[in-house]
Amino acid sequence: MTKKTDKSNWGSNTVLAHAGNNPQDYFGFVNPPVVHASTVLFPDSATMAGRNQKYTYAIHGTPTSDALSEAVDALEGSAGTIIVPSGLAAVTIPLLAFLKTGDHMLMVDSVYHPTRRFCDTMLRDIGIEVTYYDPLMGADVKSLIQTNTRVVFTESPGSNTFEIQDIPAISKVAHDHGAVVMMDNTWATxxxxxALDFGVDLSIHAATKYPGGHSDVMLGLVSANAQNLARLKETQMLLGVCGSPDDSYQILRGLRTMGVRLEQHGKSALEIAQALNGMPGVARVLHPALPDFPGHALWKRDFKGSSGLFSIVLDGGPDQAKWVGKAHAFLDALEIFGLGYSWGGYESLAVHAHLDDRTIAKKPSEGPVMRLQIGLEDSADLLQDLRGAITAANEIT
Ligand SMILES: Cc1ncc(COP(=O)(O)O)c(C=O)c1O
Known part of the structure; x- marks a missing residue:
C-alpha cells in the first residue's frame, strides 16, 4: 500500500519517534538491530572488486549506524552525519578535516575548554594560527578575517557563561570570505x-549529553551540509574513527524520548533560574531565556527553547581569596545535585567553573561561577537544595 504522509510537515517529536529506520526492513521489529561487525562478505569476486553492495566494511557504516545518522539528518536537515566516539572527537575531527598547515581559524573565546586546548596544542603544533574572538561580536568578526582564514568556529550559548552568538551574521561574513562555519550545538540540540538553517556548515553535538540522556554513554555526532560532507567523511575514514554499534544504538534509543526530556529539563531550569535571580547571595544568573540576560534578544530571535544547563554567579564579596571557599561550601552543602562533570543526564549536577582560560570573554567579576545541570527531579526539591547551598556559601565571610 502506498502511503502519502508528507514527512516534511512532521513535528519534532514525531520525527524523533520515527526517523532513522523502517521497521519493515527488519521483520517488523520496532527498533533496528545492533549489528556487531567488522567484516562484511561479498557474494562473488566481481561484487567484491567493485565494492558493489550497500555495506562493505563496518567502519563505513552498518544498519545500526545508518539508523542513527539518518535520524539525526532528519532533525538537522543535514546531508549526512558522522558518528564518533565522543563529543570532543566531534570537535577535533572536523577541525582536522578543514584546516591544514598555514591556515588561520577564528575560535570563539567562550568555547568548551578542551576545544581550546586542542587548538592551543595540536593545531598550533601543525602550524595552524588561531585567533580567539569575542562571543558578542556578530558581523564585526569581519575585522579578524585573514586571506588564509578557513574556519570560523562557534559555540552558542558559550560554555559556562552562556553568551549567545549572532550565528547568521557570523556565517555570512565567513561565507563571503570562503570560510567554513562550525558550531558546537550541544546545548540546544x-x-x-x-544550525544549518542559520548558515552553519557543520553542526557538532556531544551526543553524550541530551541525546544519551542517562549519563551512561559517550558519543559525538557531526552533521554536514551537502558541500562539506565528502571532506568530513574522508577525514573520518583517514583517521579510522567510528562510534561503536552499542553506543550508537543507545543514542538512537535516547533520541526517541529526547523531546519530552528536554522540555522538562528546560521548564525546570527556567523556573529555578527565575527563582534564583535576585536572591541574596546570587549576584547574577546566566540563563539566555531570562529577559535581563544580555543575549536574550538574540536567543529569542533564533532559538526555539532553552535546555537545562545554566550558571549562577555567587556574590563573592570583596575578598577574592574567599571565593574558592564559598564555591566549595556551596558544592558541599548540596544533597540532591551531584558533583560531577558533563550534563544532559536525568540527574542534577553542579560544578565550579573556573574560566581562567578566557582572554576576551572574561569571567564575571562578582564571584565564583557555579554551573548547574538541572535534571528530571522535582524542581521544588532542586530549588530547596540550592537554597541550602547558597545559605552555606553566604556563611563563609
Ligand atoms: C559544549 C560541549 N561540547 C563538547 C563536549 C564534549 O563531549 P564529550 O564529553 O562527549 O567528549 C562537552 C562536554 O562537556 C561540552 O560541554
Missing amino acids: PLYFK
Missing part, C-alpha cells in the same frame, strides 16, 4: 536550534 537540533530541536531548539537548527
Whole structure:
C-alpha cells in the first residue's frame, strides 16, 4: 500500500519517534538491530572488486549506524552525519578535516575548554594560527578575517557563561570570505536550534549529553551540509574513527524520548533560574531565556527553547581569596545535585567553573561561577537544595 504522509510537515517529536529506520526492513521489529561487525562478505569476486553492495566494511557504516545518522539528518536537515566516539572527537575531527598547515581559524573565546586546548596544542603544533574572538561580536568578526582564514568556529550559548552568538551574521561574513562555519550545538540540540538553517556548515553535538540522556554513554555526532560532507567523511575514514554499534544504538534509543526530556529539563531550569535571580547571595544568573540576560534578544530571535544547563554567579564579596571557599561550601552543602562533570543526564549536577582560560570573554567579576545541570527531579526539591547551598556559601565571610 502506498502511503502519502508528507514527512516534511512532521513535528519534532514525531520525527524523533520515527526517523532513522523502517521497521519493515527488519521483520517488523520496532527498533533496528545492533549489528556487531567488522567484516562484511561479498557474494562473488566481481561484487567484491567493485565494492558493489550497500555495506562493505563496518567502519563505513552498518544498519545500526545508518539508523542513527539518518535520524539525526532528519532533525538537522543535514546531508549526512558522522558518528564518533565522543563529543570532543566531534570537535577535533572536523577541525582536522578543514584546516591544514598555514591556515588561520577564528575560535570563539567562550568555547568548551578542551576545544581550546586542542587548538592551543595540536593545531598550533601543525602550524595552524588561531585567533580567539569575542562571543558578542556578530558581523564585526569581519575585522579578524585573514586571506588564509578557513574556519570560523562557534559555540552558542558559550560554555559556562552562556553568551549567545549572532550565528547568521557570523556565517555570512565567513561565507563571503570562503570560510567554513562550525558550531558546537550541544546545548540546544537540533530541536531548539537548527544550525544549518542559520548558515552553519557543520553542526557538532556531544551526543553524550541530551541525546544519551542517562549519563551512561559517550558519543559525538557531526552533521554536514551537502558541500562539506565528502571532506568530513574522508577525514573520518583517514583517521579510522567510528562510534561503536552499542553506543550508537543507545543514542538512537535516547533520541526517541529526547523531546519530552528536554522540555522538562528546560521548564525546570527556567523556573529555578527565575527563582534564583535576585536572591541574596546570587549576584547574577546566566540563563539566555531570562529577559535581563544580555543575549536574550538574540536567543529569542533564533532559538526555539532553552535546555537545562545554566550558571549562577555567587556574590563573592570583596575578598577574592574567599571565593574558592564559598564555591566549595556551596558544592558541599548540596544533597540532591551531584558533583560531577558533563550534563544532559536525568540527574542534577553542579560544578565550579573556573574560566581562567578566557582572554576576551572574561569571567564575571562578582564571584565564583557555579554551573548547574538541572535534571528530571522535582524542581521544588532542586530549588530547596540550592537554597541550602547558597545559605552555606553566604556563611563563609
Ligand atoms: C559544549 C560541549 N561540547 C563538547 C563536549 C564534549 O563531549 P564529550 O564529553 O562527549 O567528549 C562537552 C562536554 O562537556 C561540552 O560541554
